[in-house]
Amino acid sequence: MTLRLAHLSDLHFGEAGAEAIASLGAALRDAAPDAVLVSGDLTRRARSAEFAAAAGFLGGFDVPVLAVPGNHDIPRTDLWTRFLRPLAPWQKFHGLDREPELECGDVVVLGLDTVQRAHWHMDWSAGGLSQRRLDRLAARLATYRGRRIIVLCHHPLRHPAWAIGREPAFGAGAAVALLRDAGALAILCGHLHRADAPDEGAGAPLQFIAPSALSPRTKGSPNGWNLVTIDAAGLRVETQWLHPPVTASAPPASA
C-alpha cells in the first residue's frame, strides 16, 4: 500500500494573497493526496475571519485534514486570551483536540502542540515542550508501539544551523529522544518559512521542514509544500514549489 500525504505549513491566512491560495488549491487537487497535514500558522493574527478563511480552504478537500496550531494561531496582543485561553480561537474552528491523530493503515500521524504563550527570552514565537507535554507524548508513543509513526508539529525539534537568530524549542531534544526510542519514522514541521531536509547520515527520526505554503514572507524561498510518500520501501519527501525555486534549498530526500 502506498500512502501519499500533502504536508503544508504556515498558511498565514490574513496575509496570503488570493492568487497564491488559488495556486495551492489547484496543486493539491492535481496531486490528489490521501490526506492533508498542516503544521501550524494557519492564520496571521489568530483572528476569527482568518480562521474562517483557513477552515473554508481546508474544508474544500475531500480527504482527511489534520492540523496542529502554530505560534501565529494564538492571540499576539490580546494578552488576556493569550495567557488564559490561548487556543480558544483555534478550538472554535478546529474543535477541542489540539493534538489530533490520523491512522492510515499501519501509519499513524500524531499531532504535537509545541506552541508557547511566553518565554524568558524575547522570541515569543519560539516553541517548547513542557514535561507534561513530553509525558503525554511518551504515553501516546506507547499506545502506538509497533506502528509507523509520523509526528506533525509546528516548531522544528532539531534546530537547523542556518536558523540564526531564532530560538530553538525547549524540550525538543527530549522529544527527539522519545521519538527515536519509539522508532518513529519522521518529524514534519514548519515555522521557519524555508524548506529543510536532513543531511545524509542524520539520525532517526528524520526531520523535514516544509516551506511556507502561502505567506508572502518567504525569506528568499518560494512558496511550496511537501509531498510525503510512504510505501514498503520507506518514506520519501519531495518539495513541490508553487513557483520556480529561487534556490535549491530542499533537495528531495528519503528515509
Ligand SMILES: [Fe+2]
Ligand atoms: Fe509562520
Ligand SMILES: [Fe+2]
Ligand atoms: Fe511560526
